[in-house]
Amino acid sequence: VPKDPNYIYRLYMALKKYEDASKTALIIAKQEQDMGNYNLARTIIYETIRQLEECDINVPLQMRNQFVLLHSYELARARIQAQDHMSAARLFLRVAQNVSKFPFNLVGILTATVIETKRAKLYASCYEYAVMLMSQHRKSIQPEEVRKSIEGIVRRKSMYTEDIPEETSLCPISNQPIEETLLECPTTRDAIPMCIITGKHMLLNDWCFCPNTHFPALYSEYLKYIQVEKDKNARKNDSDGDVARDPILSKNVDVMDIKLSTEDE
Numbered sequence: 059v060p061k062d063p064n065y066i067y068r069l070y071m072a073l074k075k076y077e078d079a080s081k082t083a084l085i086i087a088k089q090e091q092d093m094g095n096y097n098l099a100r101t102i103i104y105e106t107i108r109q110l111e112e113c114d115i116n117v118p119l120q121m122r123n124q125f126v127l128l129h130s131y132e133l134a135r136a137r138i139q140a141q142d143h144m145s146a147a148r149l150f151l152r153v154a155q156n157v158s159k160f161p162f163n164l165v166g167i168l169t170a171t172v173i174e175t176k177r178a179k180l181y182a183s184c185y186e187y188a189v190m191l192m193s194q195h196r197k198s199i200q201p202e203e204v205r206k207s208i209e210g211i212v213r214r215k216s217m218y219t220e221d222i223p224e225e226t227s228l229c230p231i232s233n234q235p236i237e238e239t240l241l242e243c244p245t246t247r248d249a250i251p252m253c254i255i256t257g258k259h260m261l262l263n264d265w266c267f268c269p270n271t272h273f274p275a276l277y278s279e280y281l282k283y284i285q286v287e288k289d290k291n292a293r294k295n296d297s298d299g300d301v302a303r304d305p306i307l308s309k310n311v312d313v314m315d316i317k318l319s320t321e322d323e
Contacts, residue, residue: 094162185218
């Protein structure tokens with residue numbers, strides 16, 4: 059009789075068989091992801107990463123990559139609500155490149171990618187994914203108005219030929235200018251840590267750690283995030299005052315709790 063992977067995972071963690079526990083956590087997360095429970099899948103991966111790091115165990119690259127994809131999807135949705143279409147487009151492009159890992163909402167993700175890239179004037183990328191949708195998933199595109207709009211994009215190929223160049227910043231590994239959302243050093247091919255607030259790669263001179271998740275974040279962006287959440291709380295007459303909600307666990311964060319990397323050095 060197949061055993062519940064959740065119990066197997068807890069057993070492996072109790073026995074300190076961390077490698078087996080990591081594999082089991084990926085299986086559980088994949089099951090949830092296949093059912094469209096992306097936030098739950100992200101939480102499972104996140105908690106496993108935290109436990110492994112607390113035990114000074116190397117986190118498998120596959121697990122970190124899975125977290126990056128799931129978190130990028132959640133960030134992209136948040137950027138749409140904030141009317142930041144360029145950031146949403148860049149994040150959806152990252153997710154769309156691995157859209158096969160999101161079978162439950164594959165058409166929805168590709169549709170959002172087309173819409174957001176068009177809004178951000180990333181016309182070449184918009185056309186690429188519009189063609190993919192129409193050639194492989196035409197009957198699944200809803201509502202009809204959206205389908206007709208995407209059909210119009212495919213028909214007007216001459217208008218969708220170029221993307222706005224992405225802004226660049228210095229790679230923390232090679233110190234060379236690279237695209238802000240690139241998470242691999244083009245020189246060494248090493249993975250670059252991702253900012254948990256923006257989804258962009260980290261910068262050596264703008265680095266801090268979230269006090270709840272212990273994940274890296276761009277310090278300047280984290281301060282903005284806290285201020286936005288503080289303003290929201292004030293409008294809702296929230297008694298928390300000077301605190302903000304963490305993007306992963308929704309715990310309270312105070313500005314003074316943010317851990318700067320320079321302090322560690």
